[in-house]
Amino acid sequence: MSRDQRLKSNYPPSQGSQSSESGILNDSILVLLFKTIEWDVQTLCLTSLVSRKLRAIAERVLWRELCVYRAPRMVASLANGTAHGRFCGGWHALAKIMFFCCGCESTRHFKVNQPLPGHFVKAARFSKTSGRSFLSKKCRGDLLYVSDPCEHPTTGDKEDDYLGIYRGVFKGFTRSTTRASLIGRQAALEDRVRCPYCRARVWSMTTARLVPKSAARRLGSHDGGLEYFVCVNGHLHGTCWLVPLSTDEDETNGDDEDNDSDGGNIDTQTGMDVHQ
Known part of the structure; x- marks a missing residue:
C-alpha cells in the first residue's frame, strides 16, 4: 500500500x-x-x-x-393501549386502508362490466357504528371500523348506476367471534382473491353467509347487491351497488354524522406503494 x-x-x-x-x-x-x-x-x-x-x-x-x-x-x-407494538397485518397496511380505495374486479357473487383501478382518496371517514352493521347478530361484540363507500359512476346498462367501494379493519381479529364463526362453518379461503392491503388470503362473507341485511341498509345498496371479504389479518374490503341520492337527500344526509367516526377529512395526494 x-x-x-x-x-x-x-x-x-x-x-x-x-x-x-x-x-x-x-x-x-x-x-x-x-x-x-x-x-x-x-x-x-x-x-x-x-x-x-x-x-x-x-x-x-x-x-x-x-x-x-x-x-x-x-x-x-x-x-387497545399497545400503539407502540406491532399491529396485526402491519402499520403500513393500516395506513393504506386509511388512504387507498382498492378498486374492484368481478367476483363470484358480484359482477361489474369492467374493472375499476384503485386510487388514493382525499377524504375518508371510518366508523365503528357502521362496522356494527356489517356484523351478524352473534358477532356484534366484535369491534370493526368501516369507511363510508367511495362512489364510482359506472358504464352499465343504467346511467344512474353507482358502485360503492368500502374498506375496514377489525380489532383483535384472531380472537374475534367473526373469525370463530368462519372457522366453525368451515368456510374456505378464496383462491383468486387476496387482500389488497396486506396480500393475505381472504374469506368471502357472502359465501360464508355472514352478511347481515343491516349492511345493505347502512350502505344504501339496492337489490341486495353487495359483497365483502375479510382477510386472515382482519382487513375488510367490499363493493356494492348504490342508489343515487337526490339533491334534497344529499343535503339531509350531510348533517347525519356518527360521533364515533375517526380518520375523517384526510386530505392527501400520495405516492404510497400500492403493491406492498
Whole structure:
C-alpha cells in the first residue's frame, strides 16, 4: 500500500458526512421532521423508497406514527393501549386502508362490466357504528371500523348506476367471534382473491353467509347487491351497488354524522406503494 493510500484510509471522515448519515437514519430526527410537515403521506412514501434502511425505519416507526397522527381515536381503540407494538397485518397496511380505495374486479357473487383501478382518496371517514352493521347478530361484540363507500359512476346498462367501494379493519381479529364463526362453518379461503392491503388470503362473507341485511341498509345498496371479504389479518374490503341520492337527500344526509367516526377529512395526494 502506498503512503498516500495509507493516509487516505486512516483519515477520519468529515463531520458533515457523519452528521448527514446519523441524522437521516435517526428515528427520533425523522419523527420530528415529519411532525413539522404534518405527516405528509407523499413525502413519507418517497422517503421509504430512498434506501433499504429508510424503508426499514418507515416499517418500524413512521407508518405507525402516521396512523396515530391521522386517526388517534381509531388507532387507540384498535390497538387497545399497545400503539407502540406491532399491529396485526402491519402499520403500513393500516395506513393504506386509511388512504387507498382498492378498486374492484368481478367476483363470484358480484359482477361489474369492467374493472375499476384503485386510487388514493382525499377524504375518508371510518366508523365503528357502521362496522356494527356489517356484523351478524352473534358477532356484534366484535369491534370493526368501516369507511363510508367511495362512489364510482359506472358504464352499465343504467346511467344512474353507482358502485360503492368500502374498506375496514377489525380489532383483535384472531380472537374475534367473526373469525370463530368462519372457522366453525368451515368456510374456505378464496383462491383468486387476496387482500389488497396486506396480500393475505381472504374469506368471502357472502359465501360464508355472514352478511347481515343491516349492511345493505347502512350502505344504501339496492337489490341486495353487495359483497365483502375479510382477510386472515382482519382487513375488510367490499363493493356494492348504490342508489343515487337526490339533491334534497344529499343535503339531509350531510348533517347525519356518527360521533364515533375517526380518520375523517384526510386530505392527501400520495405516492404510497400500492403493491406492498
